Amino acid sequence: MKKLMNGAQMKMIDTYSIQEVGIPSLVLMERAALCVTEAVLEKIKKTDKVLCVCGSGNNGADGMAVARQLTERGISAEVYTTAEEGKGTEELNRQCAILQKLGIVFVNDIPAGEYNCIIDAVFGIGLSRTITGRYEQIIAKINAAKDTGSLIVAVDTPSGINAGDGQVMGCAVRADMTVTFGFAKCGLCLYPGRIYAGELCVANAGFADVRTIPEIWEQAAFTMEDTDIAAFFDRPADTNKGSYGKLLIVAGSENMAGAAALSARAAYRTGCGLVKVFTHENNRTVVLTHVPEAVMVTYKDTADIKEKLAGELDWADCVVAGPGLSKSDTAKEIVAEMIAYQPKREKRLPVLLDADALNIIAENRKLLSGIAENEGSSKQYVYTPHMGEAARLSGKSIAQLKETSCESAKELAQKLCGVCVLKDAATIVSDGSRIYINTSGNSGMSTAGAGDTLTGILAGSVLAGRTQKNGKENASYEFFEKICMGVYLHGRAGDAAADRFGNAGMKAMDIADAVANVLKEN
Ligand SMILES: NC(=O)C1=CN([C@@H]2O[C@H](COP(=O)(O)OP(=O)(O)OC[C@H]3O[C@@H](n4cnc5c(N)ncnc54)[C@H](O)[C@@H]3O)[C@@H](O)[C@H]2O)[C@@H](O)CC1
Ligand SMILES: Nc1ncnc2c1ncn2[C@@H]1O[C@H](COP(=O)(O)OP(=O)(O)O)[C@@H](O)[C@H]1O
C-alpha cells in the first residue's frame, strides 16, 4: 500500500522535516532537484538545450537548482523566471544569487522551438488560486513549446494542477514527465491531473519519516501496488473449497444472462471456492456455457421467490446483487428481501450491490433507511456505482461528482452506511472516512460488462484471506482494504487483458480470465 498526499499534507511533511527534525530546507531542495536532474539526464542528449521556467516560490527555487546541476554536468541550461529581484522566497533568492554568480544565462522569453527540454518549475504544491494573466501566458508558451517537440518535465506537479484533486486551475502545463517529491500526490493520480502529469516518477527527497504522525499518515489517501497482491490471496495447502467462501450471485433477468456469467466467471478466477447463481430460468444455458463450475438456482416467476432467496442467503458467505437484474417488480422484491434479511442474521453478510440494485435503491428511499437503521457501524454493504448511478444516488450531477470524486465517494459511503466504490477511470473507494484512489486499469475497460466482472472480483477478494494456516479467518486485512484490493486487481486484470488483446479489442470476459494471470504472476 502506498500513501498519496494532498498539497496541505505535503506542506506539513515539509514543515515537520525542516522545523521539527531540523533537516535544512536547502538540503531537501538540493536532493529534490538532483532527482529531477537525474531524470532529465536520462531523457536528453548531451548537446540538448534546456530552459528552466521558474516561479517565485520554492518550486521555482527547485527549478533554479536544476539549472545549476545541469550546467555542472555540461548541459546548456538557461533560466526564465517570474521572480523580481529579492522578492521570491528566501530559498529562491539564494538559488538566484548563486546562478548569477555562476554566470548562468537568464532569458526574458520562452520561444517555441528553441529548447529541446523545458523544466516546468512555475508552481508546485503552493498553487492556491486560479491562474490568470501573465502566468496564463507563461503556461501557454510552455505548452506551445511542447507542440513543437520540446520535452516538458514538471517539477513536483505540472503547474496549474491542483495537487489535491487533480483539477486544472484555469490552465495547466501538459508535461511528458513529472518528478514529484516524497509521495505521489492525489491530484496526479486523479483525472485530469493524471494526464497532465505524463509519466510519474516519485523521488526520494529525504523528507523525515512521518508514519508516526496521525494527522498526516492516518488522514492520507492510499493506493495499492502489485507487491500487495500476494498477501491478500494467500492459499494455504490444508484447505478445501469451503475455505474460500460460498458466493451467491443474484444477477441477470429474463433477457439478460451475460452479467451473471461475467460476475461468476470473474469470481472463480479470483479464487472463490463455490459460486451459486440465482437468476431467471431462461439464463441457465448461457451461464453454464460460460461457467460450467457454477451452481444454478433459478426462478420463473415471483411465486415463493422470497423464501428461495432467504434459503440461499443463509447458505452464502457473501452476496453480489444487481448486475443485469433489471428494475422489474421481481428485481425490486429481491433487493427488498436482501435488505430485510440482514438483521435476521447473527453475523453480517457482506452484500455487494451493483447496477440495477443501486437504481432500485435510488428510487426507493425506504430501502436506504432500512439499511441505515440496521447497518450501524458494521459497514458490510458495498455499493459500486458508476458516475451515472452515483448521480442518481446522490442527486449531484456527473460533472460535480467528477470534480469532487474523493469527497463524493466519502459522502455516498456515509449516506449509504457502507463502502462506496465510485467507479470511473480513476475509481475511488471510501468507507466514509478513508480514501483509496485506484491507479490500475486502462481505457480498454470502458467496455460493456467490465463492471460485472468487478463484482465477482470484489467478492473473490472479500472471500480470499478467510483462511490462514490454522484455518481461522484472516484478520490481517480489514473489509475495506479487501475491497480496495479487489478494485486494484480488477484494474490489473484489465491491464493484462489489454496487453493481450489491445485496449480497443479487449472485452469484459478477457478481464475476468486475466485475473488468473495477475494472481499467478504476483
Ligand atoms: N524546503 C522546502 O520547502 C522544499 C520545497 N520544495 C518545493 O517547493 C514547492 C512548494 O513551494 P512553495 O510553497 O513556495 O509554493 P510554490 O512554489 O508551489 O508556489 C507558491 C507561489 O506561487 C504563488 N501563487 C500561487 N498560486 C498562484 C496563482 N494562481 N497565480 C500566481 N501566483 C500564484 C504564491 O503566492 C507563491 O508565491 C514544492 O512543490 C516543491 O517543488 C521541494 O524543493 C522540497 C523542499
Ligand atoms: N478508462 C478507464 N480506465 C480505468 N478503468 C476503467 C476505465 N473505463 C472503465 N473502467 C472500469 O471498468 C468498470 C466499468 O464499469 P461499469 O461502467 O459499471 O460497466 P458495465 O455496466 O458495462 O459492467 C469500472 O470498474 C471502471 O472503473
Ligand SMILES: [K+]
Ligand atoms: K511545477
